[in-house]
Amino acid sequence: MKKLILGTAALALSAGMALAQDVVRLGTEGAYPPYNFINDAGEVDGLERELGDELCKRAELTCTWVTNDWDSIIPNLVSGNYDTIIAGMSITPEREEVVAFTQPYTPPSLSSYAALSDEVDLEGGVISAQTGTIQANHVVDTGATLLEYPTSDECVAAVRNGEADAVLADKDVLVPIVNEGDMVFVGEDTPLGNGIGMAFRKSDPELKDKFDAAIQSMKDDGTMNALIIKWLGEDSPRW
CATH class of the missing domain: 3.40.190.10 (Periplasmic binding protein-like II)
Known part of the structure; x- marks a missing residue:
């Protein structure tokens, strides 16, 4: 600083x-x-x-x-x-x-979790989020293990290849990805930011x-x- x-x-x-x-x-x-x-x-x-x-x-x-x-x-x-x-x-x-x-x-938009199934542990699992985002900070606050990537695409890919249990991102960003059919929204939507x-x-x-x-x-x-x-x-x- x-x-x-x-x-x-x-x-x-x-x-x-x-x-x-x-x-x-x-x-x-x-x-x-x-x-x-x-x-x-x-x-x-x-x-x-x-x-x-x-x-x-x-x-x-x-x-x-x-x-x-x-x-x-x-x-x-x-x-x-x-x-x-x-x-x-x-x-x-x-x-x-x-x-x-x-x-x-x-x-303020809602942030959401997306995963390959709804049987994931959001608080004790591994959650991917983009580096330097309010979502990454939120994952740390929940006690889950944070896996950071430079881009949102890499965060989603981490879930699809099994490196992460779920991804946390702006819901607006995840909607078209979930609509592709292989991922689902899990847990509750969370309002973050101003x-x-x-x-x-x-x-x-x-x-x-x-x-x-x-x-x-x-x-x-x-x-x-x-x-x-x-x-x-x-x-x-x-x-």
């Missing part, structure tokens, strides 16, 4: 305000469908691609997309490799110590405010709920 804070301070003078740039760089993972993924054309796609493009239009900003591995996505924002994170990131007090969040663009928002360097409050206003405008005119229904389904929480 000390190194991160010192690094942030050192960058304050060199990075400058993102608004001074010609192009605002949107950082995402590109590996967390349906929120963000890389399509067959090699382009960022998903709810957050459509959302990010619309927010930039409403904020009258020219934007481009950058992909980054999840486990280093916050450090690379702080280092100035892009100007915001829009990557299915839940708002948590721990993350707010390092970055500044907009208001959430999706309400919704998903965009993250910014704390030195860029003006840029954050522009996106905040654009998010609010999409909530006000109903287009945010329409995006949630389109990408996450009718059962997903919405505004």
Whole structure:
């Protein structure tokens, strides 16, 4: 934490305000469908691609997309490799110590367990979760054995190949996987986090405010709920 804070301070003078740039760089993972993924054309796609493009239009900003591995996505924002994170990131007090969040663009979603059968021990078994997520922290809190992987796909694969008893992830992410037929939801759904928002360097409050206003405008005119229904389904929480 000390190194991160010192690094942030050192960058304050060199990075400058993102608004001074010609192009605002949107950082995402590109590996967390349906929120963000890389399509067959090699382009960022998903709810957050459509959302990010619309927010930039409403904020009258020219934007481009950058992909980054999840486990280093916050450090690379702080280092100035892009100007915001829009990557299915839940708002948590721990993350707010390092970055500044907009208001959430999706309400707190349920997290769910999925397994090959409903006869699994969720508290005493081995549970896979993506590294650095609120789900991984929750697994530790339950007393189960945590098995972490860099991507959600690897977490699911760990269950299918027998390395883990179940996977814990956003239910929105697991629904299409369970619908494939070889896995089932087990246990109870758990609400985690304070919704998903965009993250910014704390030195860029003006840029954050522009996106905040654009998010609010999409909530006000109903287009945010329409995006949630389109990408996450009718059962997903919405505004």
